[in-house]
Amino acid sequence: KQEVTQIPAALSVPEGENLVLNCSFTDSAIYNLQWFRQDPGKGLTSLLLIQSSQREQTSGRLNASLDKSSGRSTLYIAASQPGDSATYLCAAADRNQFYFGTGTSLTVIP
Amino acid sequence: DAGVIQSPRHEVTEMGQEVTLRCKPISGHDYLFWYRQTMMRGLELLIYFNNNVPIDDSGMPEDRFSAKMPNASFSTLKIQPSEPRDSAVYFCASTRGWTYNEQFFGPGTRLTVL
Secondary structure, three states: OOOOEOOOOOOOOOOOOOOOEEHHHOOOOOOEEEEEEOOOOOOOOEEEEEEEEOEEOOOOEEEEEEEEEOOOOEEEOOOOHHHHHHHEEEEOOOOEEEEOOOOOEEEEEE | OOOOOEEEEEHHHOOOOEEEEEEEEEOOOOOOEEEEEEEOOEEOOOEEEEOEEEEEOOOOOOOOOOEEEOOOOOOEEEEOOOHEEEEEEEEEEEOOOOOOOEEEEEOOOEEEEE
């Protein structure tokens, strides 16, 4: 069974810093990997989707990469802002299921 | 598009009562998912439908849980009878196709069983 891990569980950085969030998965036979943001008390908002044939996707200050061979994806956030404070989750999809990590709680300090 | 719509947003009930959660997916999406989120277990996939047909319900915790999708624009998740350990946030999500498109989540229903 696919297992998705996100380390660290929590991260605190000063405003303006560039940062990387990590997502690891155990089975490389994935169809895609998706990054989400979740604000307290809210639903999940999709940030980026990377197909298995792709290496990276970019949206504004966000860049997500995928390395299937090593079972890793990273979410790069440039010039972090207090508004980026949220929990970030990744999800790997295979032919049968979506598997979510437990998330990284990010706090950007003004 | 209004996005995925869930109702109610909050539900407080007593143990043993029946609870029905409702979801309207985004128009044109052919997959619908029900998830449960708790602090202890994170986000768990309970069941998903493709073109209104249940495909995988292996995540449904017990027979007390049931889900239906009578048409492309409506789904329900029912818990009968409810127990305190069912307290969680329940999310509905939908997507078009399995491989190439993002999942879109509803705002969730926060269920508290006393």
